[in-house]
Amino acid sequence: MRFKLRRDTILSVLLILPSALAIFIFVYGFIAFTAYVSFSNWNRLVPDYTFVGASNYLRLFQNPRFIITLRNLGVFTGLFVGGSLFLGFFLAVLLDRRIKAEGFFRTVYLYPLALSFIVTGVVWRWLLNPGSPQMGSTGINLLLEMMGLGFLKSGWYTDPRVGIIAVAVAAIWQMSGYVMAMYLAGLRGIPEELREAARVDGASELQIYRFVVLPLLRPITFGALIVLGHISLKIYDLVVAMTGPGPGYSCDVPAYFMWELTFRANRFAQGAGIAVILLFIVSLLIIPYLRYSLRREVEA
Amino acid sequence: MRIKPLRILLYAVLLAFAAYYLMPVYVLVVTSLKGFAEVNLYRMWNPPRSFSLESFRRALFGGMGYQGLAPNILNSVVMVLPATLISAALGSLNGYIFARWQFRGANTLFTLALFGMFIPYQSILIPLVQTLRAVGLYGSIPGLILTHVIYGIPITTLIFRNYYATVPKELVEAARIDGAGLLGVYRRIMLPLSLPGFAVVLIWQFTSIWNDFLFAVTVAQNPAVQPVTVALNNLAGSFIVEWNVQMAGALLAALPTLLVYIFLGRYFMRGLLAGSLKG
Numbered sequence: 202m203r204f205k206l207r208r209d210t211i212l213s214v215l216l217i218l219p220s221a222l223a224i225f226i227f228v229y230g231f232i233a234f235t236a237y238v239s240f241s242n243w244n245r246l247v248p249d250y251t252f253v254g255a256s257n258y259l260r261l262f263q264n265p266r267f268i269i270t271l272r273n274l275g276v277f278t279g280l281f282v283g284g285s286l287f288l289g290f291f292l293a294v295l296l297d298r299r300i301k302a303e304g305f306f307r308t309v310y311l312y313p314l315a316l317s318f319i320v321t322g323v324v325w326r327w328l329l330n331p332g333s334p335q336m337g338s339t340g341i342n343l344l345l346e347m348m349g350l351g352f353l354k355s356g357w358y359t360d361p362r363v364g365i366i367a368v369a370v371a372a373i374w375q376m377s378g379y380v381m382a383m384y385l386a387g388l389r390g391i392p393e394e395l396r397e398a399a400r401v402d403g404a405s406e407l408q409i410y411r412f413v414v415l416p417l418l419r420p421i422t423f424g425a426l427i428v429l430g431h432i433s434l435k436i437y438d439l440v441v442a443m444t445g446p447g448p449g450y451s452c453d454v455p456a457y458f459m460w461e462l463t464f465r466a467n468r469f470a471q472g473a474g475i476a477v478i479l480l481f482i483v484s485l486l487i488i489p490y491l492r493y494s495l496r497r498e499v500e501a
Numbered sequence: 502m503r504i505k506p507l508r509i510l511l512y513a514v515l516l517a518f519a520a521y522y523l524m525p526v527y528v529l530v531v532t533s534l535k536g537f538a539e540v541n542l543y544r545m546w547n548p549p550r551s552f553s554l555e556s557f558r559r560a561l562f563g564g565m566g567y568q569g570l571a572p573n574i575l576n577s578v579v580m581v582l583p584a585t586l587i588s589a590a591l592g593s594l595n596g597y598i599f600a601r602w603q604f605r606g607a608n609t610l611f612t613l614a615l616f617g618m619f620i621p622y623q624s625i626l627i628p629l630v631q632t633l634r635a636v637g638l639y640g641s642i643p644g645l646i647l648t649h650v651i652y653g654i655p656i657t658t659l660i661f662r663n664y665y666a667t668v669p670k671e672l673v674e675a676a677r678i679d680g681a682g683l684l685g686v687y688r689r690i691m692l693p694l695s696l697p698g699f700a701v702v703l704i705w706q707f708t709s710i711w712n713d714f715l716f717a718v719t720v721a722q723n724p725a726v727q728p729v730t731v732a733l734n735n736l737a738g739s740f741i742v743e744w745n746v747q748m749a750g751a752l753l754a755a756l757p758t759l760l761v762y763i764f765l766g767r768y769f770m771r772g773l774l775a776g777s778l779k780g
Binding site for chain 2: 382
């Protein structure tokens with residue numbers, strides 16, 4: 202028995218080894234190499250690994266376009282994460298009221314998640330195409346006019362003051378159903394007795410949500426925040442398909458700038474610098490989450 | 502009876518949101534079915550007066566001065582099927598070991614692997630391109646398959662690990678008393694119970710690999726091997742391609758994952774929850 206257990210332990214390590222090695226090289230090794238490139242002089246097609254210190258980072262932070270992408274990323278993340286959480290929670294609460302045809306609504310609210318950001322971007326580029334004053338409105342603007350809501354018309358992504366906000370509108374459309382599904386699953390997990398008890402104590406429906414439901418849904422909010430947050434910080438495909446960098450870089454994001462800089466302009470070291478900064482921002486979100494869930498599992 | 506008006510309002514709001522989520526699909530379908538004479542941006546919300554499949558034909562097989570998506574859809578299929586199957590097999594094995602055979606450092610190793618699921622892939626693209634070039638897989642579908650398999654390891658392992666953790670300990674103990682070792686337990690107990698786990702992982706990987714753009718555009722710049730997402734983006738970015746052909750192309754590119762979602766939505770949901778709600 203003892204011998205067998207040990208043999209199985211060795212075997213399990215051997216079976217895990219290929220995947221572990223792949224992750225070690227393709228994730229950690231590659232990240233280390235990207236960081237190494239970001240401190241090098243490789244800003245032409247031909248690699249040049251001469252160490253140049255932090256000069257690529259200094260140049261990035263002196264580059265107005267990079268600063269704009271960081272600001273856009275902040276605006277986008279705030280709107281997208283906030284908007285999806287709010288809309289998703291709202292829809293979940295509505296759907297949790299013993300709705301006939303709940304399955305239909307759930308399916309319709311969630312299907313955009315199955316689409317690629319490229320499809321979403323292609324469609325929303327036309328939906329948010331504002332049209333022109335001479336030829337008339339198109340897309341959403343036309344729809345707003347038809348509904349008598351013409352005052353809500355906007356230049357969307359063609360207006361530098363809107364820019365990235367238009368991209369967030371499409372992203373919220375795509376991801377809010379996912380938040381709805383998570384919250385709905387969470388709401389279903391809350392025993393009716395708990396709400397009943399609060400009702401008996403004289404709490405209003407609003408108070409029940411505020412003091413009973415929302416605190417119990419905190420782990421779900423936390424999980425959704427992590428998923429939406431890391432999608433948001435990495436957002437790339439949607440920008441490519443929908444707008445590109447936009448007027449005055451008003452739709453530009455770091456992931457997009459990174460790709461252009463690296464694979465179009467051959468400024469590999471600066472591109473690597475953006476990648477490292479992006480990874481750092483994502484890590485601020487993910488590492489606490491992984492530590493938290495690891496600890497929770499050890500306790501469990 | 503008092504609450505009836507409220508109920509009606511509730512359904513009205515739900516329906517309004519349904520319309521909001523369906524709006525892009527409406528435009529996609531309606532536009533791609535319109536005949537070319539009828540296509541007009543300023544009447545994009547009008548239903549078609551005549552039906553024509555010409556947009557689909559051009560989206561698939563090309564038109565004046567542009568290529569269709571048919572070869573790229575084929576590329577996507579050739580890429581997504583092996584990549585999905587291999588990563589599910591790997592995930593199943595890894596998940597089983599992490600769920601049942603704890604060796605020292607297993608938890609740390611697992612967490613380190615999970616981190617790979619969240620990284621912005623921009624932070625590995627440069628060495629990825631160099632490595633694929635060095636082994637002769639750059640700009641090829643096998644190169645894309647390898648990439649998707651490796652970066653799929655964290656999520657497939659996670660889903661299978663959580664799935665196998667729900668298999669009762671007694672079953673495993675009983676098999677071990679009967680003399681089954683590591684692989685015996687896997688083959689006799691776990692694999693036969695794995696079908697739902699495989700369904701979740703296969704659907705998840707199929708959807709994410711089909712929909713991927715970043716790896717596709719970085720690794721497969723050559724038009725002959727481009728997956729459909731890259732080709733669609735080029736098609737939609739070209740000024741010579743008619744608007745209704747772009748819409749038909751988008752619909753075609755979305756169709757496989759949409760069908761999977763509609764018919765296997767249950768498993769799709771489970772994958773979603775597994776990807777975010779751990780344990």
